[in-house]
Amino acid sequence: MRESIHKYFQVGLIQWMSYPQIPPTQSLRAIAGDDYFDAVEVKGFGNENPEAKAILTQSHLLVCYGAQPRLLGPGLNPNALDENERLKAEATLLEALDEAEYLGAKGIAFLAGRWKEDTKAQSYEQLLKTTRTICGQAQEKGMHVELEVFDFDMDKAALIGPAPYAARFAADMRTTHSNFGLLVDLSHFPTTYETSRFVIRTLRPYITHFHFGNAVVRQNCDGYGDQHPRMGYPNGANDTAELLEYLRVLKQEGFFCADNPYVLSLEVAPRPEEDPHIVLANTKRVLNRAWALLED
Template sequence: MKESIHKYFRVGTIQWMSHPPVSYDLLDSIKTIACDDFFDALEVTQIKDDTLRAAAKNLLAQSHLKVCYGAQPRLLGTGLNPNDIDEEGRKKAEATLMEAVDEAEYLGAGGIAFLAGKWKPETKEQAYAQLLKTTRNVCGYAKTKGMTVETEVFDYDMDKAALIGPAPYAAQFAADMRTTCNNFGLLVDLSHFPTTYETSKFVIRTLRPYITHLHIGNAVVKEGCEAYGDMHPRFGFPNSANDTPELLDFFRVLKEEGFFDAENPYVLSLEVKPWGKEDGDIILANTKRAINRAWALLED
Protein backbone atom coordinates (compact mmCIF):
# COMPACT_ATOMS: atom_id res chain seq x y z
CA MET A 1 0.00 0.00 0.00
CA LYS A 2 1.28 3.44 -0.91
CA GLU A 3 -0.76 5.04 1.84
CA SER A 4 0.26 4.72 5.48
CA ILE A 5 -1.29 2.03 7.67
CA HIS A 6 -1.93 4.84 10.14
CA LYS A 7 -4.49 6.33 7.76
CA TYR A 8 -6.74 3.31 8.16
CA PHE A 9 -5.90 1.92 11.61
CA ARG A 10 -4.93 3.14 15.04
CA VAL A 11 -1.94 0.89 15.51
CA GLY A 12 -1.51 -0.04 19.15
CA THR A 13 0.16 -2.48 21.46
CA ILE A 14 -0.83 -4.27 24.65
CA GLN A 15 1.27 -2.85 27.44
CA TRP A 16 1.36 -5.85 29.75
CA MET A 17 2.24 -8.18 26.86
CA SER A 18 4.91 -6.01 25.25
CA HIS A 19 6.50 -5.34 28.63
CA PRO A 20 5.50 -8.14 31.06
CA PRO A 21 5.20 -6.75 34.59
CA VAL A 22 7.58 -9.36 36.03
CA SER A 23 10.42 -7.71 34.10
CA TYR A 24 9.33 -4.15 33.29
CA ASP A 25 8.27 -1.13 35.33
CA LEU A 26 4.78 0.00 34.37
CA LEU A 27 5.47 3.72 34.10
CA ASP A 28 8.72 3.19 32.19
CA SER A 29 6.82 0.94 29.81
CA ILE A 30 4.03 3.45 29.21
CA LYS A 31 6.58 6.23 28.66
CA THR A 32 8.61 4.13 26.20
CA ILE A 33 5.53 3.31 24.13
CA ALA A 34 4.11 6.84 24.39
CA CYS A 35 7.40 8.22 23.02
CA ASP A 36 7.23 5.95 19.97
CA ASP A 37 5.11 7.64 17.33
CA PHE A 38 4.55 4.34 15.52
CA PHE A 39 1.83 3.76 18.08
CA ASP A 40 -1.55 5.46 17.98
CA ALA A 41 -3.17 3.40 20.76
CA LEU A 42 -2.20 1.66 23.97
CA GLU A 43 -4.07 -1.10 25.76
CA VAL A 44 -3.67 -1.17 29.54
CA THR A 45 -5.15 -3.32 32.29
CA GLN A 46 -5.81 -3.26 36.02
CA ILE A 47 -3.46 -1.11 38.11
CA LYS A 48 -4.05 -1.98 41.74
CA ASP A 49 -1.99 0.78 43.36
CA ASP A 50 -3.79 4.14 43.52
CA THR A 51 -0.64 6.26 43.23
CA LEU A 52 0.67 4.23 40.31
CA ARG A 53 -2.73 4.41 38.58
CA ALA A 54 -2.80 8.19 38.93
CA ALA A 55 0.72 8.45 37.48
CA ALA A 56 -0.25 6.20 34.57
CA LYS A 57 -3.32 8.34 33.92
CA ASN A 58 -1.10 11.42 33.78
CA LEU A 59 1.27 9.86 31.22
CA LEU A 60 -1.60 8.62 29.07
CA ALA A 61 -3.27 12.04 29.13
CA GLN A 62 -0.10 13.63 27.74
CA SER A 63 0.39 11.07 24.98
CA HIS A 64 -2.46 11.63 22.49
CA LEU A 65 -2.73 7.84 22.39
CA LYS A 66 -6.15 6.23 22.16
CA VAL A 67 -6.44 4.35 25.44
CA CYS A 68 -8.04 0.90 25.53
CA TYR A 69 -8.63 -1.30 28.56
CA GLY A 70 -8.24 -5.06 28.67
CA ALA A 71 -10.08 -6.74 31.53
CA GLN A 72 -8.84 -10.20 30.52
CA PRO A 73 -6.18 -10.35 33.30
CA ARG A 74 -8.86 -9.61 35.90
CA LEU A 75 -10.41 -12.95 34.93
CA LEU A 76 -7.42 -15.05 33.89
CA GLY A 77 -5.40 -14.10 36.94
CA THR A 78 -8.16 -14.83 39.43
CA GLY A 79 -10.08 -17.77 37.97
CA LEU A 80 -13.26 -15.71 37.85
CA ASN A 81 -15.67 -16.91 35.18
CA PRO A 82 -18.36 -14.66 33.63
CA ASN A 83 -20.22 -17.78 32.45
CA ASP A 84 -19.93 -19.63 35.76
CA ILE A 85 -23.04 -21.77 36.20
CA ASP A 86 -22.75 -21.10 39.92
CA GLU A 87 -24.58 -17.78 40.29
CA GLU A 88 -22.38 -16.52 43.11
CA GLY A 89 -19.29 -17.18 41.02
CA ARG A 90 -20.86 -15.42 38.04
CA LYS A 91 -21.68 -12.38 40.17
CA LYS A 92 -18.07 -12.12 41.34
CA ALA A 93 -16.88 -12.09 37.73
CA GLU A 94 -19.51 -9.49 36.88
CA ALA A 95 -18.39 -7.34 39.80
CA THR A 96 -14.77 -7.22 38.63
CA LEU A 97 -15.91 -6.30 35.12
CA MET A 98 -18.02 -3.47 36.55
CA GLU A 99 -14.92 -2.28 38.42
CA ALA A 100 -13.01 -2.53 35.14
CA VAL A 101 -15.47 -0.15 33.51
CA ASP A 102 -14.84 2.39 36.27
CA GLU A 103 -11.06 2.00 36.05
CA ALA A 104 -11.14 2.23 32.25
CA GLU A 105 -13.13 5.46 32.49
CA TYR A 106 -10.60 6.90 34.96
CA LEU A 107 -7.67 6.05 32.69
CA GLY A 108 -9.35 7.62 29.68
CA ALA A 109 -10.48 4.50 27.84
CA GLY A 110 -13.79 4.37 25.99
CA GLY A 111 -14.63 0.81 26.94
CA ILE A 112 -13.37 -2.58 28.10
CA ALA A 113 -12.63 -5.94 26.54
CA PHE A 114 -12.85 -9.31 28.28
CA LEU A 115 -13.04 -13.01 27.51
CA ALA A 116 -15.52 -15.75 28.25
CA GLY A 117 -14.65 -18.34 30.87
CA LYS A 118 -14.06 -22.07 30.71
CA TRP A 119 -16.96 -24.40 30.03
CA LYS A 120 -18.00 -28.05 30.11
CA PRO A 121 -19.93 -29.81 27.32
CA GLU A 122 -22.69 -30.97 29.65
CA THR A 123 -23.45 -27.43 30.87
CA LYS A 124 -22.65 -25.44 27.71
CA GLU A 125 -26.18 -24.07 27.24
CA GLN A 126 -26.37 -22.95 30.87
CA ALA A 127 -22.96 -21.32 30.58
CA TYR A 128 -24.05 -19.48 27.44
CA ALA A 129 -27.10 -18.09 29.25
CA GLN A 130 -24.91 -17.02 32.16
CA LEU A 131 -22.49 -15.25 29.82
CA LEU A 132 -25.35 -13.38 28.18
CA LYS A 133 -26.55 -12.27 31.61
CA THR A 134 -23.11 -11.03 32.68
CA THR A 135 -22.36 -9.27 29.40
CA ARG A 136 -25.75 -7.57 29.21
CA ASN A 137 -25.39 -6.29 32.77
CA VAL A 138 -21.89 -4.96 32.09
CA CYS A 139 -23.03 -3.40 28.80
CA GLY A 140 -25.92 -1.72 30.60
CA TYR A 141 -23.56 -0.22 33.16
CA ALA A 142 -21.04 0.84 30.51
CA LYS A 143 -23.78 2.51 28.50
CA THR A 144 -24.56 4.88 31.37
CA LYS A 145 -21.01 6.18 30.90
CA GLY A 146 -21.11 6.22 27.10
CA MET A 147 -18.68 3.30 26.96
CA THR A 148 -18.44 0.05 24.99
CA VAL A 149 -17.89 -3.60 25.87
CA GLU A 150 -16.10 -6.18 23.73
CA THR A 151 -15.72 -9.93 24.04
CA GLU A 152 -12.48 -11.30 22.65
CA VAL A 153 -12.76 -14.52 20.64
CA PHE A 154 -10.45 -17.22 22.02
CA ASP A 155 -9.75 -20.91 21.46
CA TYR A 156 -12.36 -23.30 22.81
CA ASP A 157 -10.36 -26.51 23.33
CA MET A 158 -6.62 -25.83 23.14
CA ASP A 159 -5.34 -23.49 25.83
CA LYS A 160 -7.73 -20.91 27.29
CA ALA A 161 -10.66 -23.17 26.34
CA ALA A 162 -13.08 -20.25 26.52
CA LEU A 163 -16.78 -20.53 25.74
CA ILE A 164 -16.48 -18.00 22.88
CA GLY A 165 -15.35 -18.96 19.93
CA PRO A 166 -15.03 -20.48 17.40
CA ALA A 167 -16.19 -17.82 14.92
CA PRO A 168 -19.70 -19.19 14.17
CA TYR A 169 -20.46 -19.51 17.88
CA ALA A 170 -19.04 -16.02 18.51
CA ALA A 171 -21.35 -14.72 15.76
CA GLN A 172 -24.35 -16.32 17.47
CA PHE A 173 -23.37 -14.74 20.79
CA ALA A 174 -22.80 -11.32 19.24
CA ALA A 175 -26.14 -11.45 17.42
CA ASP A 176 -27.90 -12.29 20.67
CA MET A 177 -26.07 -9.46 22.44
CA ARG A 178 -26.85 -6.90 19.76
CA THR A 179 -30.60 -7.53 20.10
CA THR A 180 -30.43 -5.64 23.43
CA CYS A 181 -27.03 -3.89 23.55
CA ASN A 182 -25.83 -1.63 20.77
CA ASN A 183 -22.59 -0.87 22.63
CA PHE A 184 -21.33 -4.46 22.29
CA GLY A 185 -18.76 -5.79 19.84
CA LEU A 186 -16.21 -8.52 19.23
CA LEU A 187 -12.44 -8.36 19.38
CA VAL A 188 -10.70 -10.76 16.99
CA ASP A 189 -7.02 -11.71 17.12
CA LEU A 190 -4.98 -13.14 14.25
CA SER A 191 -2.96 -15.17 16.75
CA HIS A 192 -6.12 -17.03 17.80
CA PHE A 193 -7.14 -18.10 14.28
CA PRO A 194 -4.73 -21.07 14.24
CA THR A 195 -5.92 -22.09 17.70
CA THR A 196 -9.53 -22.29 16.49
CA TYR A 197 -8.51 -24.06 13.23
CA GLU A 198 -9.83 -21.15 11.15
CA THR A 199 -8.52 -18.73 8.52
CA SER A 200 -8.56 -14.94 8.34
CA LYS A 201 -11.09 -15.04 5.52
CA PHE A 202 -13.44 -17.34 7.42
CA VAL A 203 -13.25 -15.45 10.73
CA ILE A 204 -13.54 -11.94 9.29
CA ARG A 205 -16.38 -12.83 6.93
CA THR A 206 -18.27 -14.77 9.61
CA LEU A 207 -17.97 -12.01 12.21
CA ARG A 208 -18.03 -8.99 9.87
CA PRO A 209 -21.04 -7.13 11.41
CA TYR A 210 -19.80 -7.48 14.98
CA ILE A 211 -16.04 -6.78 14.88
CA THR A 212 -15.07 -3.55 16.65
CA HIS A 213 -11.41 -4.18 17.53
CA LEU A 214 -8.47 -6.11 16.06
CA HIS A 215 -5.33 -7.79 17.38
CA ILE A 216 -2.44 -9.36 15.51
CA GLY A 217 0.08 -11.89 16.74
CA ASN A 218 1.44 -15.40 16.45
CA ALA A 219 0.88 -18.84 17.94
CA VAL A 220 2.45 -22.29 18.04
CA VAL A 221 -0.17 -24.99 17.45
CA LYS A 222 2.12 -28.00 16.93
CA GLU A 223 1.80 -30.15 20.04
CA GLY A 224 5.02 -30.74 21.91
CA CYS A 225 6.70 -27.62 20.53
CA GLU A 226 8.01 -24.73 22.59
CA ALA A 227 5.43 -21.99 23.31
CA TYR A 228 2.53 -24.28 22.33
CA GLY A 229 -0.93 -22.76 22.76
CA ASP A 230 -2.03 -19.17 23.28
CA MET A 231 1.37 -17.77 24.23
CA HIS A 232 1.74 -14.95 21.66
CA PRO A 233 5.38 -15.52 20.64
CA ARG A 234 7.17 -13.21 18.21
CA PHE A 235 6.81 -13.45 14.46
CA GLY A 236 9.41 -15.89 13.16
CA PHE A 237 9.28 -18.06 16.30
CA PRO A 238 10.21 -21.72 15.61
CA ASN A 239 7.28 -23.94 14.52
CA SER A 240 4.80 -21.04 14.73
CA ALA A 241 1.75 -20.51 12.55
CA ASN A 242 1.87 -16.82 11.59
CA ASP A 243 4.47 -14.65 9.91
CA THR A 244 4.53 -11.97 7.21
CA PRO A 245 2.51 -14.03 4.65
CA GLU A 246 -0.31 -14.64 7.14
CA LEU A 247 -0.25 -11.01 8.19
CA LEU A 248 -0.48 -9.97 4.53
CA ASP A 249 -3.45 -12.30 4.06
CA PHE A 250 -5.10 -10.77 7.13
CA PHE A 251 -4.66 -7.26 5.71
CA ARG A 252 -6.02 -8.35 2.34
CA VAL A 253 -9.16 -9.76 3.91
CA LEU A 254 -9.67 -6.66 6.05
CA LYS A 255 -9.35 -4.52 2.92
CA GLU A 256 -11.79 -6.69 0.96
CA GLU A 257 -14.31 -6.64 3.78
CA GLY A 258 -14.31 -2.86 4.21
CA PHE A 259 -12.30 -2.44 7.41
CA PHE A 260 -10.04 0.26 5.98
CA ASP A 261 -11.83 3.26 7.49
CA ALA A 262 -9.92 6.55 7.35
CA GLU A 263 -12.64 8.52 9.14
CA ASN A 264 -13.13 6.13 12.07
CA PRO A 265 -10.12 3.82 12.10
CA TYR A 266 -10.28 0.54 14.00
CA VAL A 267 -7.73 -0.12 16.72
CA LEU A 268 -5.24 -2.72 15.47
CA SER A 269 -2.98 -3.80 18.33
CA LEU A 270 0.10 -5.98 18.52
CA GLU A 271 -0.36 -8.82 20.99
CA VAL A 272 3.15 -10.22 21.01
CA LYS A 273 5.31 -10.87 24.05
CA PRO A 274 8.92 -11.83 24.70
CA TRP A 275 9.48 -15.53 25.31
CA GLY A 276 11.90 -16.60 28.02
CA LYS A 277 14.80 -14.16 28.18
CA GLU A 278 13.90 -12.30 24.98
CA ASP A 279 13.93 -8.51 25.07
CA GLY A 280 10.54 -6.81 24.90
CA ASP A 281 11.73 -3.81 22.91
CA ILE A 282 13.41 -6.01 20.30
CA ILE A 283 10.18 -8.02 20.02
CA LEU A 284 8.24 -4.78 19.50
CA ALA A 285 10.65 -3.81 16.71
CA ASN A 286 10.34 -7.33 15.23
CA THR A 287 6.56 -6.94 15.09
CA LYS A 288 6.74 -3.49 13.51
CA ARG A 289 9.05 -4.90 10.81
CA ALA A 290 6.55 -7.69 10.07
CA ILE A 291 3.72 -5.16 9.86
CA ASN A 292 5.70 -2.80 7.64
CA ARG A 293 6.70 -5.60 5.26
CA ALA A 294 3.18 -7.04 4.99
CA TRP A 295 1.72 -3.57 4.47
CA ALA A 296 4.29 -2.78 1.76
CA LEU A 297 3.28 -5.97 -0.07
CA LEU A 298 -0.43 -5.20 0.12
CA GLU A 299 -1.87 -4.18 -3.23
CA ASP A 300 -3.41 -0.70 -3.56
Protein backbone atom coordinates in the same frame (compact mmCIF):
# COMPACT_ATOMS: atom_id res chain seq x y z
CA MET B 1 0.00 0.11 0.14
CA ARG B 2 1.46 3.49 -0.76
CA GLU B 3 -0.54 5.27 1.91
CA SER B 4 0.39 5.04 5.57
CA ILE B 5 -1.18 2.33 7.70
CA HIS B 6 -1.93 5.07 10.22
CA LYS B 7 -4.50 6.50 7.83
CA TYR B 8 -6.61 3.37 8.07
CA PHE B 9 -5.83 1.95 11.52
CA GLN B 10 -4.91 3.15 14.97
CA VAL B 11 -1.88 0.96 15.51
CA GLY B 12 -1.75 -0.19 19.11
CA LEU B 13 0.20 -2.30 21.56
CA ILE B 14 -0.90 -4.54 24.44
CA GLN B 15 1.31 -3.15 27.20
CA TRP B 16 1.25 -6.06 29.63
CA MET B 17 2.04 -8.60 26.90
CA SER B 18 5.00 -6.80 25.37
CA TYR B 19 6.60 -5.68 28.63
CA PRO B 20 5.78 -8.34 31.24
CA GLN B 21 8.88 -7.78 33.40
CA ILE B 22 9.18 -3.97 33.23
CA PRO B 23 7.41 -1.74 35.80
CA PRO B 24 4.07 -0.72 34.23
CA THR B 25 4.49 3.06 34.38
CA GLN B 26 8.03 2.74 32.98
CA SER B 27 6.87 0.73 29.98
CA LEU B 28 3.85 3.01 29.55
CA ARG B 29 6.19 6.01 29.36
CA ALA B 30 8.25 4.24 26.67
CA ILE B 31 5.14 3.45 24.61
CA ALA B 32 3.84 7.01 24.97
CA GLY B 33 7.17 8.29 23.66
CA ASP B 34 7.06 6.09 20.55
CA ASP B 35 5.09 7.78 17.78
CA TYR B 36 4.71 4.48 15.90
CA PHE B 37 1.76 3.82 18.18
CA ASP B 38 -1.62 5.53 18.04
CA ALA B 39 -3.23 3.40 20.77
CA VAL B 40 -2.24 1.50 23.89
CA GLU B 41 -4.07 -1.33 25.61
CA VAL B 42 -3.61 -1.45 29.37
CA LYS B 43 -4.85 -3.88 32.01
CA GLY B 44 -5.09 -1.18 34.65
CA PHE B 45 -2.72 -0.19 37.41
CA GLY B 46 -4.65 -1.07 40.56
CA ASN B 47 -6.95 1.60 41.95
CA GLU B 48 -6.29 5.17 40.82
CA ASN B 49 -2.82 5.82 39.46
CA PRO B 50 -2.21 9.54 38.85
CA GLU B 51 1.16 8.93 37.16
CA ALA B 52 -0.33 6.55 34.59
CA LYS B 53 -3.25 8.87 34.00
CA ALA B 54 -0.91 11.83 33.48
CA ILE B 55 1.18 9.91 30.93
CA LEU B 56 -1.92 8.86 29.01
CA THR B 57 -3.42 12.36 29.14
CA GLN B 58 -0.27 13.90 27.68
CA SER B 59 0.28 11.24 25.03
CA HIS B 60 -2.61 11.66 22.57
CA LEU B 61 -2.83 7.86 22.56
CA LEU B 62 -6.19 6.17 22.26
CA VAL B 63 -6.57 4.28 25.53
CA CYS B 64 -8.05 0.77 25.49
CA TYR B 65 -8.63 -1.31 28.62
CA GLY B 66 -8.15 -5.08 28.65
CA ALA B 67 -9.99 -6.75 31.52
CA GLN B 68 -8.89 -10.25 30.46
CA PRO B 69 -6.12 -10.44 33.14
CA ARG B 70 -8.66 -9.57 35.84
CA LEU B 71 -10.44 -12.81 34.98
CA LEU B 72 -7.53 -15.06 34.03
CA GLY B 73 -5.30 -14.24 37.01
CA PRO B 74 -7.71 -15.24 39.78
CA GLY B 75 -9.55 -17.78 37.60
CA LEU B 76 -12.88 -15.94 37.49
CA ASN B 77 -15.55 -17.16 35.09
CA PRO B 78 -18.25 -14.83 33.69
CA ASN B 79 -20.26 -17.85 32.54
CA ALA B 80 -19.92 -19.88 35.74
CA LEU B 81 -22.99 -21.94 36.52
CA ASP B 82 -22.56 -21.23 40.22
CA GLU B 83 -24.24 -17.83 40.60
CA ASN B 84 -21.89 -16.65 43.34
CA GLU B 85 -18.89 -17.39 41.12
CA ARG B 86 -20.50 -15.63 38.16
CA LEU B 87 -21.18 -12.57 40.31
CA LYS B 88 -17.51 -12.42 41.34
CA ALA B 89 -16.54 -12.16 37.67
CA GLU B 90 -19.25 -9.61 37.04
CA ALA B 91 -18.05 -7.51 39.97
CA THR B 92 -14.46 -7.30 38.73
CA LEU B 93 -15.67 -6.33 35.26
CA LEU B 94 -17.76 -3.53 36.75
CA GLU B 95 -14.66 -2.37 38.62
CA ALA B 96 -12.77 -2.51 35.32
CA LEU B 97 -15.30 -0.12 33.77
CA ASP B 98 -14.66 2.40 36.53
CA GLU B 99 -10.88 2.17 36.21
CA ALA B 100 -11.09 2.34 32.42
CA GLU B 101 -13.16 5.52 32.69
CA TYR B 102 -10.61 7.03 35.10
CA LEU B 103 -7.74 6.29 32.68
CA GLY B 104 -9.60 7.79 29.73
CA ALA B 105 -10.61 4.57 27.96
CA LYS B 106 -13.95 4.44 26.19
CA GLY B 107 -14.62 0.78 26.93
CA ILE B 108 -13.29 -2.55 28.11
CA ALA B 109 -12.56 -5.94 26.56
CA PHE B 110 -12.88 -9.31 28.29
CA LEU B 111 -13.19 -13.01 27.48
CA ALA B 112 -15.61 -15.82 28.17
CA GLY B 113 -14.83 -18.43 30.80
CA ARG B 114 -14.28 -22.16 30.57
CA TRP B 115 -17.18 -24.48 29.91
CA LYS B 116 -18.17 -28.13 29.63
CA GLU B 117 -19.96 -29.73 26.72
CA ASP B 118 -22.84 -31.08 28.78
CA THR B 119 -23.59 -27.63 30.29
CA LYS B 120 -22.77 -25.48 27.26
CA ALA B 121 -26.29 -24.07 26.86
CA GLN B 122 -26.45 -23.01 30.51
CA SER B 123 -22.98 -21.43 30.28
CA TYR B 124 -24.12 -19.46 27.25
CA GLU B 125 -27.09 -18.03 29.17
CA GLN B 126 -24.87 -17.15 32.12
CA LEU B 127 -22.47 -15.29 29.81
CA LEU B 128 -25.38 -13.37 28.29
CA LYS B 129 -26.48 -12.37 31.79
CA THR B 130 -23.02 -11.09 32.74
CA THR B 131 -22.41 -9.30 29.45
CA ARG B 132 -25.78 -7.57 29.49
CA THR B 133 -25.12 -6.26 32.99
CA ILE B 134 -21.71 -4.93 31.96
CA CYS B 135 -23.05 -3.41 28.74
CA GLY B 136 -25.89 -1.75 30.63
CA GLN B 137 -23.47 -0.10 33.06
CA ALA B 138 -21.13 0.85 30.22
CA GLN B 139 -24.01 2.41 28.30
CA GLU B 140 -24.72 4.76 31.19
CA LYS B 141 -21.07 5.89 31.02
CA GLY B 142 -21.08 6.27 27.23
CA MET B 143 -18.67 3.34 26.92
CA HIS B 144 -18.54 0.13 24.90
CA VAL B 145 -17.82 -3.53 25.72
CA GLU B 146 -15.90 -6.01 23.58
CA LEU B 147 -15.66 -9.77 23.94
CA GLU B 148 -12.41 -11.24 22.63
CA VAL B 149 -12.74 -14.48 20.67
CA PHE B 150 -10.41 -17.19 22.06
CA ASP B 151 -9.65 -20.87 21.48
CA PHE B 152 -12.27 -23.34 22.69
CA ASP B 153 -10.27 -26.54 23.26
CA MET B 154 -6.55 -25.80 23.26
CA ASP B 155 -5.41 -23.40 25.96
CA LYS B 156 -7.94 -20.92 27.35
CA ALA B 157 -10.79 -23.27 26.31
CA ALA B 158 -13.23 -20.36 26.34
CA LEU B 159 -16.91 -20.67 25.51
CA ILE B 160 -16.49 -17.99 22.82
CA GLY B 161 -15.01 -19.73 20.98
CA PRO B 162 -15.36 -20.71 17.32
CA ALA B 163 -16.43 -17.94 14.94
CA PRO B 164 -19.97 -19.23 14.22
CA TYR B 165 -20.72 -19.45 17.95
CA ALA B 166 -19.23 -15.99 18.50
CA ALA B 167 -21.50 -14.65 15.74
CA ARG B 168 -24.54 -16.17 17.42
CA PHE B 169 -23.58 -14.64 20.77
CA ALA B 170 -22.93 -11.22 19.26
CA ALA B 171 -26.27 -11.28 17.43
CA ASP B 172 -28.04 -12.10 20.70
CA MET B 173 -26.21 -9.27 22.47
CA ARG B 174 -26.98 -6.74 19.75
CA THR B 175 -30.71 -7.35 20.19
CA THR B 176 -30.42 -5.61 23.56
CA HIS B 177 -27.17 -3.59 23.53
CA SER B 178 -25.74 -1.68 20.58
CA ASN B 179 -22.53 -0.93 22.52
CA PHE B 180 -21.35 -4.55 22.29
CA GLY B 181 -18.76 -5.81 19.81
CA LEU B 182 -16.21 -8.54 19.15
CA LEU B 183 -12.42 -8.36 19.28
CA VAL B 184 -10.65 -10.77 16.91
CA ASP B 185 -6.99 -11.75 16.93
CA LEU B 186 -4.96 -13.31 14.12
CA SER B 187 -3.03 -15.18 16.84
CA HIS B 188 -6.16 -17.11 17.75
CA PHE B 189 -7.21 -18.25 14.27
CA PRO B 190 -4.76 -21.19 14.22
CA THR B 191 -5.95 -22.18 17.71
CA THR B 192 -9.58 -22.32 16.54
CA TYR B 193 -8.64 -24.16 13.29
CA GLU B 194 -10.03 -21.27 11.21
CA THR B 195 -8.70 -18.88 8.57
CA SER B 196 -8.66 -15.09 8.39
CA ARG B 197 -11.17 -15.14 5.57
CA PHE B 198 -13.59 -17.42 7.41
CA VAL B 199 -13.42 -15.57 10.73
CA ILE B 200 -13.69 -12.04 9.31
CA ARG B 201 -16.54 -12.91 6.95
CA THR B 202 -18.43 -14.85 9.63
CA LEU B 203 -18.12 -12.08 12.22
CA ARG B 204 -18.23 -9.11 9.84
CA PRO B 205 -21.21 -7.20 11.38
CA TYR B 206 -19.93 -7.45 14.94
CA ILE B 207 -16.15 -6.80 14.83
CA THR B 208 -15.03 -3.59 16.52
CA HIS B 209 -11.35 -4.22 17.29
CA PHE B 210 -8.36 -6.18 15.90
CA HIS B 211 -5.22 -7.83 17.28
CA PHE B 212 -2.47 -9.72 15.51
CA GLY B 213 0.41 -11.93 16.57
CA ASN B 214 1.66 -15.49 16.41
CA ALA B 215 0.81 -18.88 17.96
CA VAL B 216 2.42 -22.32 18.16
CA VAL B 217 -0.18 -25.01 17.62
CA ARG B 218 2.11 -28.02 17.27
CA GLN B 219 1.93 -30.07 20.45
CA ASN B 220 5.11 -30.64 22.43
CA CYS B 221 6.76 -27.58 20.87
CA ASP B 222 8.04 -24.61 22.84
CA GLY B 223 5.45 -21.83 23.09
CA TYR B 224 2.50 -24.16 22.44
CA GLY B 225 -0.95 -22.66 22.94
CA ASP B 226 -2.02 -19.07 23.46
CA GLN B 227 1.43 -17.67 24.33
CA HIS B 228 1.81 -15.00 21.61
CA PRO B 229 5.48 -15.58 20.72
CA ARG B 230 7.24 -13.25 18.30
CA MET B 231 6.48 -13.39 14.60
CA GLY B 232 8.56 -16.05 12.90
CA TYR B 233 9.02 -18.06 16.10
CA PRO B 234 10.04 -21.71 15.54
CA ASN B 235 6.97 -23.84 14.73
CA GLY B 236 4.79 -20.73 14.80
CA ALA B 237 1.72 -20.47 12.60
CA ASN B 238 1.94 -16.77 11.67
CA ASP B 239 4.53 -14.57 10.01
CA THR B 240 4.57 -11.95 7.25
CA ALA B 241 2.54 -13.98 4.75
CA GLU B 242 -0.28 -14.68 7.23
CA LEU B 243 -0.37 -11.06 8.38
CA LEU B 244 -0.53 -9.94 4.75
CA GLU B 245 -3.52 -12.22 4.16
CA TYR B 246 -5.20 -10.86 7.30
CA LEU B 247 -4.75 -7.27 6.07
CA ARG B 248 -5.92 -8.26 2.59
CA VAL B 249 -9.16 -9.70 3.98
CA LEU B 250 -9.72 -6.67 6.19
CA LYS B 251 -9.35 -4.44 3.13
CA GLN B 252 -11.71 -6.56 1.05
CA GLU B 253 -14.33 -6.62 3.81
CA GLY B 254 -14.37 -2.85 4.24
CA PHE B 255 -12.42 -2.41 7.48
CA PHE B 256 -10.06 0.23 6.08
CA CYS B 257 -11.85 3.26 7.48
CA ALA B 258 -9.93 6.54 7.28
CA ASP B 259 -12.72 8.59 8.89
CA ASN B 260 -12.94 6.42 12.00
CA PRO B 261 -10.05 3.94 12.07
CA TYR B 262 -10.29 0.64 13.91
CA VAL B 263 -7.64 -0.27 16.46
CA LEU B 264 -5.12 -2.84 15.18
CA SER B 265 -2.84 -3.88 18.04
CA LEU B 266 0.36 -5.88 18.09
CA GLU B 267 0.03 -8.71 20.60
CA VAL B 268 3.42 -10.30 21.14
CA ALA B 269 5.20 -11.50 24.26
CA PRO B 270 8.92 -12.17 24.69
CA ARG B 271 9.86 -15.70 25.64
CA PRO B 272 11.73 -15.92 28.97
CA GLU B 273 15.18 -15.52 27.38
CA GLU B 274 14.21 -12.77 24.91
CA ASP B 275 14.60 -8.98 24.93
CA PRO B 276 11.17 -7.29 24.79
CA HIS B 277 12.52 -4.30 22.85
CA ILE B 278 13.92 -6.55 20.10
CA VAL B 279 10.70 -8.59 19.96
CA LEU B 280 8.69 -5.39 19.58
CA ALA B 281 10.99 -4.15 16.79
CA ASN B 282 10.55 -7.56 15.09
CA THR B 283 6.77 -7.08 15.12
CA LYS B 284 6.97 -3.56 13.69
CA ARG B 285 9.18 -4.82 10.87
CA VAL B 286 6.74 -7.61 10.02
CA LEU B 287 3.80 -5.20 10.02
CA ASN B 288 5.71 -2.71 7.88
CA ARG B 289 6.63 -5.42 5.37
CA ALA B 290 3.13 -6.87 5.18
CA TRP B 291 1.68 -3.39 4.67
CA ALA B 292 4.22 -2.62 1.94
CA LEU B 293 3.24 -5.83 0.11
CA LEU B 294 -0.51 -5.15 0.34
CA GLU B 295 -2.03 -4.20 -2.98
CA ASP B 296 -3.44 -0.65 -3.38
